[in-house]
Amino acid sequence: MVTTAPRVIVVGGGAAGFFAAIACAEANPAARVVLYEATAHPLAKVRVSGGGRCNVTHACPEPRELVKRYPRGGRELLGAFHRFGPRDTIAWFAARGVELKTENDGRMFPITDDSGTIVDCLRRTADQAGVKIYMPIGVRRIERGEAGFDVEFTDNSVGEFDRVLIATGGTKGSAGQTIAAQLGHTIEPPVPSLFTFHIDDPRIRGLEGLSVPAAATSVPGTKLKDSGGLLITHWGMSGPAILKLSAWGARELSERGYKFNVVVSWAEGRTVAQTHETLIAARLANLKKQIATWNPFALPARLWERLIIAAGITPETVWTSVSNNSLHALATQVAAAEFTVEGKSLNKEEFVTCGGVRLREVDFKTMESRVCPGLHFAGEVLDIDGITGGFNFQAAWTTGWLAGRAMSGVEQT
Ligand SMILES: Cc1cc2nc3c(=O)[nH]c(=O)nc-3n(C[C@H](O)[C@H](O)[C@H](O)COP(=O)(O)OP(=O)(O)OC[C@H]3O[C@@H](n4cnc5c(N)ncnc54)[C@H](O)[C@@H]3O)c2cc1C
Incomplete structure (x- = not known):
């Protein structure tokens, strides 16, 4: 049931940001969803991932098994994977015309063996869902305002939003982490994971x-x-x-x-x-x-x-x-x-950072901040990382989907 027409901003046009924006706009077509990407290259990591083939997920449908592949975040992701796991990822892409295949070691790739298939699918779906994408424009600052969040952009424009998703990835000292810290979050120090x-x-x-x-x-x-x-x-x-x-x-x-x-x-x-x-x-x-x-x-x-x-x-x-x-x-x-x-x-094939927003400060049912209501997180900005094999994207899809649904204001079933 649609409850409101929230003004939603997604900060960061990576895997988690796109997935969240789409989930939000699809769940509530009345929501006004905008996505801001600081560079001119949204989904850049998806494009280079898996040696240009994009290892989208892993053929490991059982959440209890799946969480063992996360040195950080496994415990918190258990419930989240029950709500949206690898099976849902496969079905999500299949419903939008992208078939995945499984390799002997369990890694799953698009049958085209081309990450461009995933990039195109996400961009097309976001477009069809009515997500408005602004780039190259970054988010510089976010403050809690009277009725929501006041956001300042790198082109000096400003905006007001009801819900904010930070999906800025795991880069050391990223703006997303600085913003999260300013809004009251603890940041676990980032260090490289797969090397x-x-x-x-x-x-x-x-x-x-x-x-x-x-x-x-x-x-x-x-x-x-x-x-x-x-x-x-x-x-x-x-x-x-x-x-x-x-x-x-x-x-x-x-x-x-x-x-x-x-x-x-x-x-x-x-x-x-x-x-x-x-x-x-x-x-x-x-x-x-x-x-x-x-x-x-x-x-x-x-x-x-x-x-x-x-x-x-x-x-x-x-x-x-x-x-x-x-x-x-x-x-x-x-x-x-x-x-x-x-x-x-x-590691040229896949590299990630661990560290980021402290997990116990986030509700993993909605990916909403426990310290700043209305603020959500998804993807590598969180202190989550998986071993190599498609687990990092799965965490991005899962947390993005949960955040998007929650921000839509549509009652969760
Ligand atoms: C070379 C390489 C290969 C990989 N291969 C795989 C693989 O095959 N399978 C797998 O599971 N994982 C893989 N990974 C890891 C995976 O890419 C990441 O875990 C995943 O991309 C995280 O998604 P994200 O959306 O959280 O962050 P990102 O993909 O990093 O996206 C964040 C986005 O936010 C933008 N941004 C940052 N700050 C701002 C701001 N202030 N305002 C607006 N926008 C901002 C950035 O420009 C970026 O586009 C690979 C990583 C690398 C580097």
Whole structure:
């Protein structure tokens, strides 16, 4: 039921802002919804996301499972995902002519493999719903006025609104966070979340592009551990086994100045003792072969050779001549190889920041501020971040949709 014709302003034309503006205008066609984008490029991150393909969401429909993919925000998002989760995202886009497909690892992309499909869909739908978009005009200041909010824009114009959504993303020191702080919110300090590790080590030097499908990673002296594919890069290591570690350890690793050690098992799920036994069995089965020519872990040959050298074994040595002690050293290189991390790089495929508006100051049913009624938040401006795989956009769609519906003034069912 339509209760009012609220004047609604959405600040920020990213995934969360567009989704919210559309949800608001569709729920209440009488609402006057405007969206302000500071740059001339709305939805810029959607366009570059997922290597230009846009990893829209993840095939993980069960909210209890889904929230495990959020180092920050999982608890608060549980109820929100029951109201609008990946299934709703898929249906939302399908209803507007965009089919999504699922890849083997659960990531979902438009069947066109082109992020432009998502950008066009959002822009077209916003247009059809009657959302008025202003750009490049940013919001400079927001104050609580007599009957709502007084907003000042970067072109020096001003406006008055009943409801405000801040969806300005997670950029460090963004205007959205400053405005939120001025309106009484606490800002958790922003630090990068998904990042790759700088490692200069002879075991991986020159092996860029090489990957291992099932590695396990951990950081000694912390509880951080994860698993998944590991990619050797020009600068060190990347891939899900590293990126997930970086997300869960975002604050801890930042506090250490990104200088720490990482232990890699190149063959996930094996202890050093089990690996040693496997190597002893391999020696029996391959007595006369050179150790570098075959490995029982299906590791890439060039990496295997580096691990052999790191264990102090000459690659040409025949298996039968390798001592138990040397095999133990090799088992350690396979199952618990320690590397020194000397810094971080942004992950080109997807990067996010953690930090932002403190979550307990926001009601996750409506995304409305608990300290400033009428003010709402959605997307990365909040202290929410997911691991890589479409989880960050899902959080943006969910929080945007909830905020938009709530701002529309239409009674929630
Ligand atoms: C390279 C890259 C690839 C990524 N790939 C993926 C992926 O495949 N899947 C996934 O789930 N996540 C991905 N992410 C993360 C995802 O893009 C973000 O989590 C998501 O875009 C957050 O949406 P948002 O709307 O909150 O913020 P943003 O997309 O950052 O949008 C915020 C908008 O607000 C505008 N703005 C800021 N201040 C003001 C102001 N004062 N006035 C008006 N406008 C303002 C900004 O210009 C911007 O357009 C990727 C990120 C990057 C950087």
